[in-house]
Amino acid sequence: MLRDMYRQSLSSFLLVIIVALCAGIGGAGVVHTISKSVSNGASLRALAPQFFFFCLLQLLSKTGSQFLLMSLSQEVVCRLRIDLCRKVLLTPHRKLETLGKARLQAILTADITTVTQAAQVMPSVFASTIVIAVCMGYIAWLSWWVFACFCALFLCGGSAYYFAERWPRKRMRKVREQLDTVYEHFRSLLAGSRELQLNEVRAKYFVDHVVTPSARNFRTLFLRGMGAYSLVDNAGNTLFYLTIGLLLFVMPAWHPQPGSVMTTLTFLLLFLIQPITDVLTALPFISQSSIALARIRQLEADLMPGTEANSQLSTADPFAHAEANAPFLRFASVYHQFPGLSDDRPFMLGPVDLSIEAGELIFVVGGNGSGKTTLAMLLLGLYEPERGRIELNGVPVDRQNIAHYRQHFSAVFADFHLFDEILGADHQDIGDRATQYLDALGLSHKVKVESGRFTTTSLSTGQRKRMALVSSYLEDRPVYLFDEWAADQDPAFKRVFYRELLPELKRRGKTVIVISHDDAYFDCADRIVTLSEGTLTEAPAAASSQFIHAESEGSERAAQSIYRNGQPLTKTAVKPLSNTQA
Template identity: 40%
Template sequence: MKALTAYLFRHSRLGFVIGAVTGVVSGLAGASLAVLIGHAMTGQGMSGGWPYALACLVFLLSKTVCDLLLMRSAQATVVRLREDLSRSLLKVPFIKQQAIGAARLNAILTKDTDVIVSASALIPLAFSNGVLILICLGYMAITSGGLFVAIAVLLGVAMAAYGRAERGPRQSLRRVREELDALYAQFGTLVAGAKELQLNARRAAFVVEEGVLPEARQVSASYIQAMTGYVVISNAGLASFYVIIGLVLFGIPALYPDMLPAAAAATVILLYLIRPVGELLAILPPLRQASIAFARVQSVGAELDDHVRPPSSGDAPLVIHAPLTLQLRQVERRTEDGSTAAFNVGPINLTVRSGEILFLTGGNGSGKTTLAMLLLGLYEPDKGAVFVNDQQVTADNVAAYRNQFSAVFADFQLFEHAVAQDDAKFDRAAAEQLRILQMEHKVRVTNGRFSSTRLSSGQRRRLALVSAFLEDRPAYLFDEWAADQDPEFKRIFYTQILQTLKAAGKAVIVISHDETYFRYADRVIRMEDGAIAGAHARQFAESEGTS
């Protein structure tokens, strides 16, 4: 919890400082209310209710300002946390994102940040109640030192017992968070395979009964165990506070009759503190959950940051200009999935030039997708190097290299914004591409945004092609784009879209099995067992392949 509080304070110091000051003021006002009530009940009150009314007004105003400032500061920091995570995610190598896993990343970006957001709304309440309790106890120490020592000892014992008893529930909450990753993975399978599961009731039952429900039950059991512990110790903590009040009210006067007035005044203050003490006990579990979630966020954030290399002054930035010449020189890549033997791609020597259409073909597992990812700069070679216009691509300049490409992957993501442009000229160009792909009756582009993305799989793939085309990058990659397209759109893709890109001087790489259209490529590279097994060149004559 300290780490979360420190992070919130570090990223919004001014708001938290002002909030803390107003919180102290509200605590003083609240404590003065308890004192005035106690004086009035013992016949020591001032005439009239003006001091009490003034204390109420100060308490209202200062607590409102405190809560609003702390809330805004906490929310601003949570936004910063999400921003930092999102930017870190985009900076790390794609292969590292795959290693962390979609389920874990989704849990971090959604569940954990939501828990932190919910808890951040409780921080003002925890702070103001804590300040109120301390000020009331401070007043008690000033007015009756001996009585305060006795109460402080009793409170110390109760707090120590609470802290010891809380270890078990806290461990259970940590276990809940660890188990949530597995549950999120099962949910991912359920959502991704919804179509297949609706066609196979037996498999659907297996996924639910053997996959989702065991994980859900385990999470539920751990959560119930944790919260049961918190319910018991929270109620015991509140009951112990009542016991302390009873000891002050009945025990101390029985031993020291002359301390009855002081005990009565202290009892009034303690009764006044029942609400803030109860609220602190109630909000402790969500604050603990937020602390655990923040630790998970920090863990993944550190894991991501470990793979963001600091810039090196030794590598000059890329100076990229058309025409492009992309080269893989003795490139090798080793891949292990943990269950099978390592799969090696390379060593590969390959050159791709502007104004050229290159087809990559080969069977499943032949290495063509890995080769494409190396060309895009999304995978880093284990050996060899990638060059653009004879400049080596390194970890420091790979971002500039990647931005030379536009791609439509087999598992593409369609974005609502075509690209970050909103001028009329762009919209007209988009409308022309929609017309060519016969999508003008389904979708419009206004201010650089598609009017709809709720389309069939084939139509969505066509929209992704439009978006990529309009990005106007020097190089393009299409991964099995035509696999689920009607014959007419296959023909348009191979005979019009690709040829238009070539005429515009683009370097075009296409992963394809459509042998009928191989004649429209300048070269066809066939991959087999991670190596270039054959190459047919229609235009460029060069010797490429394995070493």
């Protein structure tokens, strides 16, 4: 951490050292004055101002150095947070999936918190270390002999501590590993709280057989680790007392020192008890923070090889000019594979050969697990193809231009996330458009736009999906992708989506890709591509419709029958989007 601090600002770090040195001089001065005051013939009146000066010097400089170091360490932590956030966003989505959300969350929360806690004790540890160093200098000035003995003992004690500390550190590493498991279980608890509340047997099993063993294991490992630390710390303290005893009682018999030196030495050693205790007490925190920092660095290293470091948007859009005769979007023999489990064969999507022209409305259909979402992730540039080529306007997509490529898309995923903030809402135009879309999608009585944010996102699933559509519309990108958007909508909104919103987008020249199981609306599509076990075929709408009929029975079919049975879809409260400025 100290390394990070001086890398952060060398001049500030040097200033901290200078100010901390003043604090050390202040402390040594206090001891020196006290020891002088007890020697024969000292003028107490003359010593008093000196004593108060050193007290004040120590107070101000110690506080100053602690404050400076605090701001440096907080800057390091703040940077760490922001850098990690940026790196996560630069990491290919597939890599993030492989790393696992629980691990990422544990590092972004628990490890950063541990580093923050260490950053809090760091200033006092640093100030105490400087005080110890200055006092050692003072001892050297008093007597080289005492200093040499003190150093020898200090070195022996320090080395013993260094080796002994490996033992609790190893245990604390295990504690940290166990924390990942604890976090994983808490994620399951929060995500599955409804299911657990509905089923008491499952809830009891979850608490007794999943959470309790991992929590108990964590407790045991933590107690072992911290217990070992307590032992090592107390041994360190005792070693220091032993050093005091040897210097005060054994060494004079062997190498006598003047009385004044012994008095000052006694005061100095007593004075040093506090800073040395401070340092020893903080060592477990510092050790834990070095484990946490190692995990953060490991994560950064894991993220780094995949990051699209060169794909920033500062350069001109390489896809801006279309190659003559090149299709708008082209997939040429694209493959993507998910590794299978040991007893499972890997899922392979491909070869995908597909050309999409600007302004087309394409439906992607197929049974569950056939690869629709995987194809969508490839289309959006969120998965990298293992083989084959994707081209936009005739320009092949690679790691250097992938960030630009993604800026051509807006998507509403099946498991979408809704942000409160409306991007660019400080522009009157975007705020107004957001209000119009909310109105058009029948949400204006529930949600407003205030200070650049939606007033609420706590709505029903279908309503939230409509809000996601509003956010997507506001992005105003050339290509829109909707992954089963209509699945949560009531029949009236389904109709609005397929019969009004999609054609409206098409009229505006947008390319629209819709993943859908709604065969009643397949006639809205210009083209339908069908996926079956990762193989893509293009078939006429009617054939695809039959395919879906064969694949999906039950609820979906029942839902569609609402339309086929001629259920009157009377005019709803929905205003067609074409009435807005879309």
